[in-house]
Each structure stands twice: as C-alpha cells, then as structure tokens.
Amino acid sequence: xxxxxxxxxxxxxxxxxxxxxxxxxxxxxxxxxxxxxxxxxxxxxxxxxxxxxxxxxxxxxxxxxxxxxxxxxxxxxxxxxxxxxxxxxxxxxxxxxxxxxxxxxxxxxxxxxxxxxxxxxxxxxxxxxxxxxxxxxxxxxxxxxxxxxxxxxxxxxxxxxxxxxxxxxxxxxxxxxxxxxxxxxxxxxxxxxxxxxxxxxxxx
Amino acid sequence: xxxxxxxxxxxxxxxxxxxxxxxxxxxxxxxxxxxxxxxxxxxxxxxxxxxxxxxxxxxxxxxxxxxxxxxxxxxxxxxxxxxxxxxxxxxxxxxxxxxxxxxxxxxxxxxxxxxxxxxxxxxxxxxxxxxxxxxxxxxxxxxxxxxxxxxxxxxxxxxxxxxxxxxxxxxxxxxxxxxxxxxxxxxxxxxxxxxxxxxxxxxx
Numbered sequence: 001x002x003x004x005x006x007x008x009x010x011x012x013x014x015x016x017x018x019x020x021x022x023x024x025x026x027x028x029x030x031x032x033x034x035x036x037x038x039x040x041x042x043x044x045x046x047x048x049x050x051x052x053x054x055x056x057x058x059x060x061x062x063x064x065x066x067x068x069x070x071x072x073x074x075x076x077x078x079x080x081x082x083x084x085x086x087x088x089x090x091x092x093x094x095x096x097x098x099x100x101x102x103x104x105x106x107x108x109x110x111x112x113x114x115x116x117x118x119x120x121x122x123x124x125x126x127x128x129x130x131x132x133x134x135x136x137x138x139x140x141x142x143x144x145x146x147x148x149x150x151x152x153x154x155x156x157x158x159x160x161x162x163x164x165x166x167x168x169x170x171x172x173x174x175x176x177x178x179x180x181x182x183x184x185x186x187x188x189x190x191x192x193x194x195x196x197x198x199x200x201x202x203x204x
Numbered sequence: 205x206x207x208x209x210x211x212x213x214x215x216x217x218x219x220x221x222x223x224x225x226x227x228x229x230x231x232x233x234x235x236x237x238x239x240x241x242x243x244x245x246x247x248x249x250x251x252x253x254x255x256x257x258x259x260x261x262x263x264x265x266x267x268x269x270x271x272x273x274x275x276x277x278x279x280x281x282x283x284x285x286x287x288x289x290x291x292x293x294x295x296x297x298x299x300x301x302x303x304x305x306x307x308x309x310x311x312x313x314x315x316x317x318x319x320x321x322x323x324x325x326x327x328x329x330x331x332x333x334x335x336x337x338x339x340x341x342x343x344x345x346x347x348x349x350x351x352x353x354x355x356x357x358x359x360x361x362x363x364x365x366x367x368x369x370x371x372x373x374x375x376x377x378x379x380x381x382x383x384x385x386x387x388x389x390x391x392x393x394x395x396x397x398x399x400x401x402x403x404x405x406x407x408x
Contacts, residue, residue: 133374154375189390
C-alpha cells in the first residue's frame, strides 16, 4: 500500500481536487442543510483533509458561496430561450425544471439554506434580482416586467419545492414533458399575456 | 415588587401559559429555523422557565409538532370556498395567501423547518397528502384531481416563498387583491380547466 490520498486521486492536481470539494459541498449542504453541514463532513465526502478545504476555500460561508454560483448565465439562458420547440412559456418551463430537477444541481442546496441562513438568502435574492430580473426583464418590454417574471418564477420555484423538497407523489412522479405542456401556458400568460382581463384596477 | 411571573401573567392559568409557549415556539422556529431554535430561547420569549416548557410539551420535536398543527381544517376550508366573491380559483388564492401572508402564521415556520428537518418535512407532506388531497380531491371529480390540486398548491406555495422567505420586492409589495385577480385564473385552469389543450398525450 502506498500513502496515496483516498480514492486513488493523484496528488497535485488542484483543479480536480477543488472540483471534488465543491461537489461534496453541494451534496452535503443539500442533505444536511447549511447549519448542520461541517467542513469535516465535506472533506470526508471529498476524500481530502479538512485543512485542504480551508486552504482552498476559507470558511464554511466562503465555501458555500463558491459552491453555489448558479451555473446558468442569464445571457446563455436568453440565447437558449430564443430558439427551440414550443411557446416561450414552454421553453422557460423546460429550461428551469430541467436544471432544477437534476440531481446535484445547486438549486436544492441553495433553496434549503436560504430558508434559515441570511447569507444564502441574500445570495438567492441577489441571483433573482440582479442575475435574472436586471438582465432579462428589459427584454420583456413591459412596464411590469419584474412582477411578471416573478409570478412565473414563483410558480416554477413552487413546483421545484413540491417535487424535490416536500416530495408529494403526484408531482414527484409527473413526466417533465407533460409538466411543460401544462405549465407552459401559465408562464406564457404571466410573461406576455393579459394579466388582469377584468381590468378592475391597475397594478399598484 | 411581588414575585409574580414575568409579563404580569397570573400564575396558575395553564391554558394561557401553554398558548404563550406555542406562540413563542412558532415565532422562534420561524426566525431561527428548527435546528437553531432552543427550548431556552422559546421559554425566554414566553417569559417562563425552560422546565415548564419541557413539562407541558416534552422534547423540542414534540413542541414543534404541537406548535404546527395547521389551524385550517379542510372541512372549514371547503365550506368557506363554496361561497364568496369571484371564481373558485380566486377564492382559493385569497384563502391561501391571506393565511400564509399573515404574521405569526405557522406556514413560515413549518416551511422553513421542512427544508432541513425530516420530522417537519413529514408533517408538511402529511398535511398536504392527508389533510388537503385526501379530503378535498374527491370534490373535484376529476381522475387527476390530486395532480391538479398540487399544480395549484405549488404555485401558491411558490408565491408565499418568494414573498415571505426570499423577499423579492416586486412580489413583496404586491397588493393581495391584485395578486388574487392575476393568479386566480391560473388556479381555475388547474382545478377545473383543460390542462393540455393540445392534447398531445395523456398524463402518465
């Protein structure tokens, strides 16, 4: 037996080691929640020494931030929404649910942590306000574009929570293509349709 | 000065003391999250000795369960939905959002705790599966009634999360009446409308 590190990784490839730590961090934060996740548990899951985790990423909070940079750039999202099958609402629904339903996506871990941890809540809010609304709302060309996007985003977030967090059967087992067709028209109405057909008052 | 308990409560009224402890528990669980909430902090917020909390409610987990019996009976909800202004979707939206947006409602605390604590998650799932779906789905008289109710419920839960937990401005500041008019038609479609107008496949 040699004294090679666990899992047979060669020592001295920092990029691979960093990536393993980030993946272990996302999995551990998602499973245990922010408060109960420890650097020790994350290091153990990554097969490295806790000191190495501190060396690369600093504190638990800094590691959390590094592990939860949402891997969806608004510009890339916009490009992918401009083409593809179905209505805009169906494309938005598919893009979000595909990402959010994927095992190991940072959404689950971030959403869980945001419930109780102010840093995570600020990250989620900033991702929504700056990352999504500031970038994408101007493309909607509607005075209430932010409100419209949040109606759509709330719905998709709720579906994700019901499926991945609460785990109620009729949603957990639903087929993604069917969900896209059923929910897509709602998202279309919120993004580009008539929000208040009765027109009883103006928004705010 | 007498040795009367804090806040001038008369000793020996167990019903009032129990109620104060339950209110303090909901507030503390909602603010701190399940993991960080302590019996000591809850007792302090209620102005009683921690031993009294244990005496009345047992462990922290038992206290959590006692404090989170959702104060909405499905039968009462059904009765209140059968009359009132607007469409069924508008009435459902108003009933849920009014309850969920209310300061001190157990929804916030339960939703937060459900993210990381298995007991709370089971409570939330059982409330949805048994309390809501088993009782209300038969009234919809549709073969996919549970799926329809969950589409509606996911959307309302997402709005609640975006407003109360994430706190993004355009939803946080939205007027309840306006939200009811905008979201109501979606809930109507999910509960009683044509889910898949294109009819490309059957659900599952």
